[in-house]
Amino acid sequence: MEKYNKKLNDDFLLKTNLLDITDYKSLELAEAFVFSLRAAQIEQGTYKFQFINSYADELFYQLNNEPAWTTINQTASRLAYYKSELNMLHPFREGNGRTIRIFVQAYAQSKGVNWNFTNVDKETYLNAMIQSVTNTELLEKLFFYTIEFI
Incomplete structure (x- = not known):
């Protein structure tokens, strides 16, 4: 995520995330975790984007x-x-x-x-x-x- 300009993204992402996460590092970890879960589900054929x-x-x-x-x-x-x-x-x-x-x-x-x-x-x-x-x-x-x- 380093290529994203943090000063433009931080406030927006922290104010609008659905997990009520208040610090960028935790949000970054949550995004990586959720992505990994979805990627595995898609590969296994158990999840399709609705x-x-x-x-x-x-x-x-x-x-x-x-x-x-x-x-x-x-x-x-x-x-x-x-x-x-x-x-x-x-x-x-x-x-x-x-x-x-x-x-x-x-x-x-x-x-x-x-x-x-x-x-x-x-x-x-x-x-x-x-x-x-x-x-x-x-x-x-x-x-x-x-x-x-x-």
């Missing part, structure tokens, strides 16, 4: 039926929504960030929008993604300043 299939179906149905975007505000809002939801669909902290970013960029291009994320400040981006779990406002602002119609 909502991944149905939610993925619903989310990709929405993506496939998304109407054309007509304003930058609408575009930023919809891209923030989809980026956040795709991120939430992925059940672990590690993994899909780059893939989702590339997918969202390609999806935006298919809608006639260029998303230039190469100049986005890493800390601003990470903070927007962390906040997007409960509020996409920062992510919408990030998109607003980095997209253009093509």
